[in-house]
Amino acid sequence: MAEQRNALQRIDASVVAAEQRCGDDWPKGLAAAIARGHNTSVRRVMARRTALRASRGFFGSFSSI
Numbered sequence: 001m002a003e004q005r006n007a008l009q010r011i012d013a014s015v016v017a018a019e020q021r022c023g024d025d026w027p028k029g030l031a032a033a034i035a036r037g038h039n040t041s042v043r044r045v046m047a048r049r050t051a052l053r054a055s056r057g058f059f060g061s062f063s064s065i
Contacts, residue, residue: 011040
């Protein structure tokens with residue numbers, strides 16, 4: 001279980017780095033390259049991207065309080 005959590009954390013770190021460098025407009029093939037680097041699917045990378053965006057939006061909504 002901890003191994004799976006660490007794998008997700010590594011994918012998340014790559015996704016966050018890609019978002020910081022490229023913003024919303026990822027170059028073609030970036031998700032596939034991240035997936036290959038982490039031995040996972042493009043679908044998993046895009047799911048993590050969506051989840052991270054959702055959590056960022058959720059926590060960002062409390063920044064004005």
